[in-house]
Amino acid sequence: MNVGTKTGRDFALIQEASGVHVGISATLPQAGRHAASLLQRQYDQWLSRDRFQAWGAFKREHFTIALGGGNTVKAQYRAWLEQHHSSIDWLRHVRFFFLEETTGEPGWESAEQSLLINFLVPLASKLRRQRGIRTLARTLNLAANADLDDIVDAMATTMVHPINLATARQALKNNRPRKALQLAREECRRYQQNIQEKLGATMAFHCIVSGIGKDGTIGALSPYTPELAVREPAALLLKKGAGAFRIALNRGVLVNAEQIYLIVSGSLKLKALGRFEMEETTDFEQTVMETPLRLLRETRDIAERVYILADEQALHFDETRFEYSERGQRIENKAETRAGDEENGVHILLMHGFMGLFSFANLLIRLPSSWTVSALHRGSRAKFMANDAIFPHYARFLRKAILSQWRQGRPVPIAGHSIAGVISDHLLLSLLKSYDSEIPPYRKLRAEDRQLVDALRTGGIIHLASWSPCDGPNTGENVKSLLSHLRRKADLDYSGFEHIYQRDEQGRLLPAQADALADSARNLQRLDRFLSQRMSRPLINGMTVGLRKLLEQRSVQQRLLNADLPYVMRLVGSRLLKTASLYGMAKEVNAALHDPVEYQRRHLKALDIILAYDIPFLSIVHQDDFLVSPGRHREEHEYLLAGRLRKEGVSSEDELTVPARLVILPREQDELSLDPLNPHLLVMSTNREGNNMARQITAAMTRFVNENLARAMRQKRIRALASVTRWQRKQAGQK
Structure with missing residues (x-):
């Protein structure tokens, strides 16, 4: 209007x-x-x-x-x-x-x-x-x-x-x-x-x-x-x-x-x-x-x-700070935080994807008011790090943030969107002596590592359209489908490869498209070579400055604020790119893609760590995601589910004590959209379907976390939380 x-x-x-x-x-x-x-x-x-x-x-x-x-x-x-x-x-x-x-x-x-x-x-x-x-x-x-x-x-x-x-x-x-x-x-x-x-x-x-x-x-x-x-x-x-x-x-x-x-x-x-x-x-x-x-x-x-x-x-939130020491140096990272109503209640930590911090604006607003919700900034240090160091650095910061809250007696679930799945992987891998080490029993972990596992067992891990290196070749298949549709009017299909994984003799997952995964490493060397040149940073920073100047114009700001978009995208649209660092994003993309074979191996090991330490896990993805494979998420869910069923000795997912859960969001329209980006964005989707997706996502997250906390309360691992008790009564009244 x-x-x-x-x-x-x-x-x-x-x-x-x-x-x-x-x-x-x-x-x-x-x-x-x-x-x-x-x-x-x-x-x-x-x-x-x-x-x-x-x-x-x-x-x-x-x-x-x-x-x-x-x-x-x-x-x-x-x-x-x-x-x-x-x-x-x-x-x-x-x-x-x-x-x-x-x-x-x-x-x-x-x-x-x-x-x-x-x-x-x-x-x-x-x-x-x-x-x-x-x-x-x-x-x-x-x-x-x-x-x-x-x-x-x-x-x-x-x-x-x-x-x-x-x-x-x-x-x-x-x-x-x-x-x-x-x-x-x-x-x-x-x-x-x-x-x-x-x-x-x-x-x-x-x-x-x-x-x-x-x-x-x-x-x-x-x-x-x-x-x-x-x-x-x-x-x-x-x-x-x-x-x-x-x-x-x-x-x-x-x-x-x-x-x-x-x-x-x-x-x-x-x-x-x-x-x-x-x-x-x-x-x-x-x-x-x-x-x-x-x-x-x-x-x-x-x-x-x-x-x-x-x-x-x-439309702004509080800015909070998480501080820790690393090799004798004081490190500080910021977060946009919406304070919760419950004193020392849930403090959920959100890790954003490639599209930046404001991909979580919807969750900052919509998650239960009793929870404190923090969307973590990445910080600027990673821009100057080697590729292999960037995601372990992010994981160390996440670890410190989790432990600082857990030691205060607060449940600390974590949720990562898109590339933040790689951070989650490295967080889990930090429990090992090296990426090649065997997964030690819980009792043999260091005291700090046991605290981290305890925190993750209580709150759980949530992946929102999380990315892994196998998604690179799969996206290539979707690009082919899109081009075929545009050139020859062929039917659109964003399902990519029929199978992302195969099984070895022990039943472990292996990439079914191993050659395509290796090829992607060679194809991505161009970006790595460009970023290694001295002129790359001033060139990309110049583009950032130009973009921000454009967004300083009142007419542009007003169009962003009042576009026919979902609620939260209008709230943050004018801030989204004004705060983005294109160079930092390019470095992060390069770090995530530079060694896909090794990073994929680490991703699969992270799944085994989730099983070994009984960590609740929820994965949410849209059925038409162009950038990550819903099929991969489904195959990984089947792997985790089978492992949990064996470990607990039950026959169905509903009987599990520790959930391994998958939610695949359907599209509302009969026909697949040309837009390849929106389904992946989920909680910051720029189309009108985004509001409904956000409600489904927050409902699934709320249920997942509250069930985990209710179980921890029964086992006397955390103090009773009034918000969880109210939620339980509500669920009982609906049955």
């Missing part, structure tokens, strides 16, 4: 799968202007048509707005003044109410005072210049000699329906808390009755304009407010800290509004936005208690009346 503004520019509103409409802007002023243009459109429709069918004389004559406080709503006031001071008949038609007011709390800014100072006073000045003070005075039934202060007072009296807590505030000041409570209750009843007389029992405003808190607070409804359970439209009296009272409109009023405009800015709002959009596995009312914003998702009808207008700053 494209919505026009008075400036002649358009912005895109994308309706998500949940029904909510989302528009993302580069800055808060732009978000405010976009929200203002939506209100103008709603007002125009009300004025020309809707008001004639409205309930009651008041709603037929007046366009009603309930306002929250805060800086984001001030951006709306500025936009109203700049764009719509004359296109909306404010004096005649618009009437303001408020979501909340207090007797006095530290740091509180009254929404009524904000409206007066930031909108009504400057609006009066604009209207005076536009109409003349005498005409304005006559419109407001004032004497001809009225001054601007008189005009403002009359506008406030006419247009504003306040929550008046002055007497209760004075009683508190006089140290009469019981009297203050009585007066606050009377004002709460009066305010509710006033709204019901004008709007009916539903208390349904034409629109609500509000910001949100980073914890999902909306209006006065913060997490675990008991009154969140009250559904009947009403005004509430809430007791706050320092003996203060707050009158607020409740959940029933919020969900009954004809439109809800949420203007979102400031850091660390992405978690709340993500929880609003995503599907949860826990009880809906529990999620509302945890993130009150979710009450606007109770039904699709409600969600379709919600418009989120966010600036890019609202």
